[in-house]
Amino acid sequence: MVVLNKIYTKTGDAGETALGNGARVAKHALRVNAYGTVDETNATVGLARLHATDEMDAQLAMIQNDLFDLGADLCRPDMEKDAEAEYPVLRMADTQVTRLETQIDAMTKQVEPLRSFILPGGSPLAAHLHLCRTISRRAERLSVELATMEAVNPAAVKYLNRLSDWFFQASRIANENGKRDVLWVPGANR
Template sequence: MKLYTRTGDGGETGLFGAERVSKHHPRVEAYGDVDEANSQIGLARALLPAELAELDERLAALQSALFDLGADLATPHGSPAEAHVRRVQPGDVAGLEGWIDAYTEATPPLSGFVLPGGHPAAAALQVARAVVRRAERRVVALAGQEEVNPEALRYLNRLSDLLFAMARWVNHRLGVEEPQWRKR
């Protein structure tokens, strides 16, 4: 199987279920940003020190979940391919909330606005958080035009919070000072 198909050379791509749309379609923009967030999480994993293996496992699970979320977004409701897609469920969102609570409890209380930075893995998690926020905005735009799984939007909203909490935890756990915003 070749990596290239040439079917997108005219500026269109296929959704899951064979429908073809422009590569700037809101649905493609949404799952494209989810893919970018997944890549940023992969970078954060590559920067994690070995002693944070538990976090690496959770980030790997998040990457798989984002792959599923991308498929959810790439599959319009009513598509013949819908039966083959795992849609995001309320339990997925609840799972993120549990992790958010755990990482938040394991770090000092917020004393001001946190700037992205500190350990390279924490900084990469902050970049992933910002990309997830963009993906969330894209899903909101898509939902204004087409039916979207509401749990997908909730998942992205919680995921950005989780990545923030994880970034803080990495800095705390590794003894790296958390960059703080200072009024100029």
């Protein structure tokens, strides 16, 4: 259980923060950027939920919880030392990726195949989901870059890859199953 008796600690005043294993790193470190962008994604999901139907809200609530799991995973380096930790280390699982895939497949059956790229917009929910998509893509890029330098749980990277696809299909559902999608018209304003 997390207990926060005090919100500010002053330990980050010199530009450093603690990782999940206690190591101190610069606040601009790639690992911190990766899980910070996951947190940013989570905040935008909260905005999207303000416009969601009950079913989509329930799915978005699960995603928000997953994103905290993902942040916990990314903030803890040294995966090979997980067994030595004083408490169980939280890592993303392939079952979380599979759940997203199942939901994406169900949404895909509800929409017509695309014949054009889609511009972000349509309904307020769709616009927010597109923002979630782009921020989650940035989190994925940062996590993939981090994985070229340090160990990163492969399930975490897969989850982020599927998540942006989930947001895309959910935006189409939010746009009346694609009927209100805003289509790109190449060269329309030349």
